[in-house]
Amino acid sequence: MTTGYHPLVKRLLDGELSLAELPPELRAEGEEALRLAGAADRAPVALSPALEERVMATVRRHAASPGNRAWRWLNTPRDVELRLRVRPWTVWAGALAAAAALALLLGRPAPEPVPGAQARGDMRDSVLVRFVLYAPGAHRVAVAGTFNQWDRAAAPLVPAGTSGVWTTTLALPAGQHQYAFVVDGARWVVDPGAPAVNDGFGRRNSIVAVTAPGAHL
Amino acid sequence: MRTIGLAVTLLLGATLAGGLAAQAVQPRLDQRVSPEVQRAVQVIAADAMAHGLPVEPLVQKAIEGAAKGVPNDRVIAAVRALAGRLGESMAAVREAGVAAPGGDVVEGGADALNAGFSGGQVSDLVRVSRPPHDPALTLRVAATLAALGVPTKQALQLVQGTISANRSPSDLLGLPGQVQAGVAQGATPAQAAAGLARAAGGTPPGRLPDWVPPGQQKPKNPHKP
Numbered sequence: 001m002t003t004g005y006h007p008l009v010k011r012l013l014d015g016e017l018s019l020a021e022l023p024p025e026l027r028a029e030g031e032e033a034l035r036l037a038g039a040a041d042r043a044p045v046a047l048s049p050a051l052e053e054r055v056m057a058t059v060r061r062h063a064a065s066p067g068n069r070a071w072r073w074l075n076t077p078r079d080v081e082l083r084l085r086v087r088p089w090t091v092w093a094g095a096l097a098a099a100a101a102l103a104l105l106l107g108r109p110a111p112e113p114v115p116g117a118q119a120r121g122d123m124r125d126s127v128l129v130r131f132v133l134y135a136p137g138a139h140r141v142a143v144a145g146t147f148n149q150w151d152r153a154a155a156p157l158v159p160a161g162t163s164g165v166w167t168t169t170l171a172l173p174a175g176q177h178q179y180a181f182v183v184d185g186a187r188w189v190v191d192p193g194a195p196a197v198n199d200g201f202g203r204r205n206s207i208v209a210v211t212a213p214g215a216h217l
Numbered sequence: 218m219r220t221i222g223l224a225v226t227l228l229l230g231a232t233l234a235g236g237l238a239a240q241a242v243q244p245r246l247d248q249r250v251s252p253e254v255q256r257a258v259q260v261i262a263a264d265a266m267a268h269g270l271p272v273e274p275l276v277q278k279a280i281e282g283a284a285k286g287v288p289n290d291r292v293i294a295a296v297r298a299l300a301g302r303l304g305e306s307m308a309a310v311r312e313a314g315v316a317a318p319g320g321d322v323v324e325g326g327a328d329a330l331n332a333g334f335s336g337g338q339v340s341d342l343v344r345v346s347r348p349p350h351d352p353a354l355t356l357r358v359a360a361t362l363a364a365l366g367v368p369t370k371q372a373l374q375l376v377q378g379t380i381s382a383n384r385s386p387s388d389l390l391g392l393p394g395q396v397q398a399g400v401a402q403g404a405t406p407a408q409a410a411a412g413l414a415r416a417a418g419g420t421p422p423g424r425l426p427d428w429v430p431p432g433q434q435k436p437k438n439p440h441k442p
Contacts, residue, residue, distance in 0.1 A: 150277075
């Protein structure tokens, strides 16, 4: 509305100048601007009668939503009086139990600086180990053990020609592992060329000892 | 009142340990073992965890049993027996002066117990493991030697002798393979181990230089008429 007014007339509208302070050639424009501004200020604002109803309906709907009710319930301050009667040692015992639980949560107790840190570092190295089983007539052979969560399908052996010899090569971390061969998906067979220990189920597990430079079966 | 407070405290501790064990064990066992085994292993693992024992071997044993198609009750019995061996191993390792042993050492001790070593021998094996030898490795090598048929007492002496002779951890880990090589050449496991003990630096600790295992002949002295 004031786009076309002279800057001095705009200052007049802002109250920074009086009409008498305007140059004579701008007084008529100033008077017209004041008249228009005065008329605009006095014009009554007429709102639609339905507007208030619509606004209030929206406010009521919003206030009645379950989310808002829950928020108000959670957010409204209340006076709560809590009285506890405890013996100090029970508090300490509870705190100790919580601390112990936290320690368990954070992991096993840290091992002492026992000898062999270097050796354990070496044990993490992987070494290729060849597994061989003579199983003529077998249709499928696999090797399962502590190194693959005893998964019967994780490490299949492949037949070496038609001689009945099955073989596979796996990368195992240095250290010792227990294992067994699984013939045709069901029959667990110890490695006849490896030492074996009781598996706790009345059977035997073979043991492979893997050293950094090679494997000893 | 005091008794109730103590009971509540203990119950709280046990519940927390049980909850943590269940958290640690359940994801590993899901869809690998039956719900019955899963529940039982969680209880056993909670007890083990409360005693500071490693839980992973118990999980592995349960998974192994299920993979092998072993009936539930036998899987649970095996897991329970393993937990017992882990507890015995923990006591033996502590007896050797390691106040807070790592899980791998405790597991190695349990392997040695399973192979026929006594708790006292497990303590001896841990005591003899000085740097750079890892007690867990020492225990597992000894267990493997016993599994090969080397008498436990002789296996203990062979391991002790190898470490005393300042051999490397790789040399120690290679002992079972060397015993097997000796057996392949016709020696008994005891004879093969005795040969290694002599080669490792002479006689086992506490023996005279010309000591040989029982049942074997002393070699003839070429300088003696």
